[in-house]
Amino acid sequence: MHPRNRYNTQPDFHVLAFKYPKFRKHVRYDKENKAYIDFHDPDAVRELSYTLLKNDFGLYLEIPNDALCPMVSLCQSCCDIDEPSTEYEICLHPNRLNYIHWIEDLICDVVSSTEDVYGIDIGTGASCIYPLLGCALNANWKFLATDAHKRLLEAAMNNVEKNNLSDRITLLLNSSNRKLPIDDVPERDYAFCMCNPPFYESVKQHEIAAANKKKPPSSTCTSSQDEMVTPGGEYQFIKDILEESLVFRRRISWYTSMIGRLETVDLIVAELKKHKIDNFVLTEFVQGKTRRWGIGWSFGNQRPPMAISQPSSRKLRHVKPPISEFVTTWDTNPTSLYFAITSILTEALVSYQRNSDSAVEKSNDFNDDSILCSGAVFVETWSRKTRRKIAAGEDITLNVETDQPLFKYAIRLEKSTEKNTEAQDRMKTKLTVSWIWGDNRNIFESFYLHLKRRLDEKFKTDKKQKIERNDKTTS
Numbered sequence: 001m002h003p004r005n006r007y008n009t010q011p012d013f014h015v016l017a018f019k020y021p022k023f024r025k026h027v028r029y030d031k032e033n034k035a036y037i038d039f040h041d042p043d044a045v046r047e048l049s050y051t052l053l054k055n056d057f058g059l060y061l062e063i064p065n066d067a068l069c070p071m072v073s074l075c076q077s078c079c080d081i082d083e084p085s086t087e088y089e090i091c092l093h094p095n096r097l098n099y100i101h102w103i104e105d106l107i108c109d110v111v112s113s114t115e116d117v118y119g120i121d122i123g124t125g126a127s128c129i130y131p132l133l134g135c136a137l138n139a140n141w142k143f144l145a146t147d148a149h150k151r152l153l154e155a156a157m158n159n160v161e162k163n164n165l166s167d168r169i170t171l172l173l174n175s176s177n178r179k180l181p182i183d184d185v186p187e188r189d190y191a192f193c194m195c196n197p198p199f200y201e202s203v204k205q206h207e208i209a210a211a212n213k214k215k216p217p218s219s220t221c222t223s224s225q226d227e228m229v230t231p232g233g234e235y236q237f238i239k240d241i242l243e244e245s246l247v248f249r250r251r252i253s254w255y256t257s258m259i260g261r262l263e264t265v266d267l268i269v270a271e272l273k274k275h276k277i278d279n280f281v282l283t284e285f286v287q288g289k290t291r292r293w294g295i296g297w298s299f300g301n302q303r304p305p306m307a308i309s310q311p312s313s314r315k316l317r318h319v320k321p322p323i324s325e326f327v328t329t330w331d332t333n334p335t336s337l338y339f340a341i342t343s344i345l346t347e348a349l350v351s352y353q354r355n356s357d358s359a360v361e362k363s364n365d366f367n368d369d370s371i372l373c374s375g376a377v378f379v380e381t382w383s384r385k386t387r388r389k390i391a392a393g394e395d396i397t398l399n400v401e402t403d404q405p406l407f408k409y410a411i412r413l414e415k416s417t418e419k420n421t422e423a424q425d426r427m428k429t430k431l432t433v434s435w436i437w438g439d440n441r442n443i444f445e446s447f448y449l450h451l452k453r454r455l456d457e458k459f460k461t462d463k464k465q466k467i468e469r470n471d472k473t474t475s
Ligand SMILES: C[S@@+](CC[C@H](N)C(=O)[O-])C[C@H]1O[C@@H](n2cnc3c(N)ncnc32)[C@H](O)[C@@H]1O
Pocket: 068, 069, 070, 073, 077, 122, 123, 124, 125, 126, 127, 128, 129, 130, 146, 147, 148, 149, 152, 174, 176, 177, 178, 179, 196, 197, 198, 199, 226, 227, 228, 230
């Protein structure tokens, strides 16, 4: 679960029942007087959805009975594909929130918090849930929300109007066979597109999935197959987005989609590799027994941190995006390591600036236990070719004001919490060197290797000198 997801702790149904009379009708109490609702009852689930959206986001929602309710859709079309469950967790919409929070993290370096951020929701459904949540959470977000079904868009329009968001959410009926009809609206760039695609490739596949469920599909969902079925299933839907992205490229900074089946993750990663897109991110949204995946790719140069771009699950090891961070541990304190690094950078004519860690500052504990610095590299000064030029007296410096850097990097030094097996006073520092911007992975990697080689040399020499000094004093 994303750390900012407010459903990290279960809402108190008793409190909600007290505040919302319509919800109260669905609340029961067990022997221990604990409030619960019947998750088999679509009306109860729907009312819970309305209540939480109102209580937690100030959103008003109304969904026609023959359309997917964001929660019911999680149970019926998303969560229950393989393993039906009636647990509380999967029936709420935390995975939708996880997806929104992940996008917030993904785009935070491509947009500023003060400018308008435009996003696209492909297949917004009757609820228009992603644009509503996205706008409720982010005052500067605006959406183009599409759907292929008029009746769903009419319901979505009603929800947008009810929430006074018509100036921030534009609805578009997509009657073309494209997934990104952005040429049908006034031209602009978008920070992201997102999608919860229909999962099934045929009505039959949907019916088989429904038949495999422990409980029959509720009447709420039986008439909404067009929302869950698409030719070729979710794989084809996402592949279409990918193919269209090859044309639009940087007009959308991050192309993303939710994925409901693990097999689809493998297939989409293979497609990305086929098109030589190495700037992609993969994450896992876990909620109770339910696992969903988020995939994103970009033609831009921003390289997101590994915490956002790499899933931690071992099951996904074979599809992990290429790494953009190197981590090593050094037998010294952060300050000494920082001075060693900056002297290597200065020698290599690489600029750097020390940044403050706002989290550390906020905690009023700003000290040298954690040091951040970053910079941009314009010339590969450590390469043999450039060193030869320098030796021949050539001016290798470029006008940094006008030329694009080769890449940007960030360096983080943290006092290691690793347990020392040797003397207690031996301090260790964790060094993380991150690639944050650029399109040439090889140059960043050669920069890191140069830095590491020089640090190895320096600390080996220091150690040797220390031993020699110790030997002299003892003799
Ligand atoms: C699984 S539902 C997701 C609905 C909503 N975003 C949610 O998460 O609850 C998939 C949606 O995609 C829509 N859809 C199917 N084909 C589409 C297309 N070509 N363009 C836009 N939307 C499409 C369906 O009508 C449906 O509303």
